[in-house]
Amino acid sequence: MNLRPREISLTLRLLCDSLEKTGVNASAPGRVNLLGEHTDYNDGFVLPTAIPQTTIVHLGFSPDRQHHFYSHELEELVSLTTTDPTPQSFARYLFGCLRVVEQAKYTVPPLNVYVNSSVPIGSGLSSSAALEVAFLRGLRSLFSLDFDDIRIAQLAQQAEIEYAGVQCGIMDQMASSLADTQHLLFLDTRSLDRQLLPFPIGSEILVIDSGIPRTLAESGHNQRRAECEEAARQLGVKALRDIIDITQLETLPELLKKRARHVITENNRVLEAKQGITAARFGDLMNDSHASLRDDYQVSIAGLDRLVSILQSTPDVFGARLTGAGFGGACVALVTEGKAIEIAKTVLESYRKAGYTGRLLVPEPT
Ligand code: ADP
Ligand code: MG
Numbered sequence: 001m002n003l004r005p006r007e008i009s010l011t012l013r014l015l016c017d018s019l020e021k022t023g024v025n026a027s028a029p030g031r032v033n034l035l036g037e038h039t040d041y042n043d044g045f046v047l048p049t050a051i052p053q054t055t056i057v058h059l060g061f062s063p064d065r066q067h068h069f070y071s072h073e074l075e076e077l078v079s080l081t082t083t084d085p086t087p088q089s090f091a092r093y094l095f096g097c098l099r100v101v102e103q104a105k106y107t108v109p110p111l112n113v114y115v116n117s118s119v120p121i122g123s124g125l126s127s128s129a130a131l132e133v134a135f136l137r138g139l140r141s142l143f144s145l146d147f148d149d150i151r152i153a154q155l156a157q158q159a160e161i162e163y164a165g166v167q168c169g170i171m172d173q174m175a176s177s178l179a180d181t182q183h184l185l186f187l188d189t190r191s192l193d194r195q196l197l198p199f200p201i202g203s204e205i206l207v208i209d210s211g212i213p214r215t216l217a218e219s220g221h222n223q224r225r226a227e228c229e230e231a232a233r234q235l236g237v238k239a240l241r242d243i244i245d246i247t248q249l250e251t252l253p254e255l256l257k258k259r260a261r262h263v264i265t266e267n268n269r270v271l272e273a274k275q276g277i278t279a280a281r282f283g284d285l286m287n288d289s290h291a292s293l294r295d296d297y298q299v300s301i302a303g304l305d306r307l308v309s310i311l312q313s314t315p316d317v318f319g320a321r322l323t324g325a326g327f328g329g330a331c332v333a334l335v336t337e338g339k340a341i342e343i344a345k346t347v348l349e350s351y352r353k354a355g356y357t358g359r360l361l362v363p364e365p366t
Contacts, residue, residue, distance in 0.1 A: 036266060037297075069090075154170070174194070185197075209359045212356070214328035224299065235252070286332070
């Protein structure tokens with residue numbers, strides 16, 4: 001439903017009034033993945049951490065028969081009845097969460113929802129999962145729902161797949177639901193076994209946005225996913241996770257061999273990192289991961305390669321790689337503890353001289 005500006009301000013005022021009286025607040029963080037890229041939809045292993053930026057959702061009962069969803073970042077208000085079809089805008093993430101909760105046999109009355117977030121949108125730091133997890137946490141507390149954090153992540157993933165139309169794995173939602181900023185979250189995406197691990201001694205993370213929008217990400221992602229499924233089918237396994245040794249890939253056609261080799265070597269990198277290794281070794285694994293994403297999985301582009309190579313050649317950087325689906329978005333580096341801000345300045349300057357405009361994402365700029 002499209003509202004005129006006067007109606008928007010009136011609806012917003014009512015929304016805020018009602019939230020002050022009956023509302024609850026909930027929040028969830030974005031995430032950055034350090035190792036284990038494009039492995040989650042292959043039943044593999046991932047190693048993300050939460051970032052300091054969070055999404056906060058205020059929610060309460062709506063006084064009329066409609067849901068009212070407002071995003072502070074998008075300055076967008078969407079009002080819809082409980083029987084309306086899936087909306088197109090950001091509201092589909094919230095709508096999807098409501099639907100999956102209803103499918104779990106709960107009845108949700110019309111709600112007012114106010115979204116306020118510091119998670120960068122569309123940079124590969126999972127603002128979508130932060131939104132879903134924060135909203136589901138809010139629903140859990142408003143209605144005393146019997147969902148643990150894993151169930152929240154699963155419902156969030158279901159909402160994103162079925163209502164936002166994104167064929168995602170479970171990493172983003174599990175990271176937003178279970179990770180914190182002080183640990184790495186090791187996750188086996190098949191069994192959902194997980195473990196919070198310390199960062200390598202003497203290190204911290206640095207995340208820089210390449211400033212390049214992920215325009216090809218969706219089609220590239222769907223194609224890679226299909227290639228992985230085909231490789232698994234030809235190898236006679238349920239998912240590429242079931243292959244440990246790359247010599248088993250000999251029978252595959254060249255392209256599928258490359259895709260599968262990325263997934264298998266990436267899984268092995270996560271398993272090595274899980275053992276507890278030095279920051280220098282962890283950095284080497286990140287550099288290898290980038291090379292594999294660039295050469296075998298082919299999801300990097302010139303700007304990301306440039307940013308990563310600037311990072312890799314900067315003192316006090318242990319290692320760096322693109323993070324997220326690729327084709328644009330952010331790069332992550334492991335750097336000497338206490339040095340991230342200083343490194344970011346030098347790196348952004350060199351990146352600018354190369355003709356690109358990046359920005360610091362983590363540590364959170366003040
Ligand atoms: P990301 O890597 O940030 O998760 P996605 O494309 O998966 O990128 O999700 C971004 C989408 O999530 C936005 O286009 C918007 O629909 C929704 N979203 C995330 N954060 C917000 C927010 N604060 N307000 C409104 N919508 C949001
Ligand atoms: Mg997302």
